[in-house]
Amino acid sequence: MQRLCLVLAALAIASLPTLAQAKSACHIQGQVGGMVINECTETDQNVAADQLKQQCNGGVPGLAEVGGQADARVVAACPTGAGGVCENPRGTQARIYYYKRSAQELATVQQACQMQGGQWIKP
Structure with a gap:
């Protein structure tokens, strides 16, 4: 389970280069290996609305390979209501909000956040 959480955290952080130019947010929901995914990435930078829609639209690449699906x-x-927030991972001006995670899952995601240079915030 911890390995799966690390994979999911890595996927969320890996999506930041494309979302790091957005002034709105991308909400991802689905399941991987029986675990619920409910995350949202948000930034304060600007990007054209059509480009943001192209980057955050439909299925999430890479999840099928680990037996999951998400939109x-x-x-x-x-x-509101996140269990934890990772601020500025990989030096980006972004925040990743994590919802519906157990304390153990949040601890694993917190570790992944900090390994990527992010600051973990418990709302």
């Missing part, structure tokens, strides 16, 4: 959609802002 991504553009939202104005990430919803």
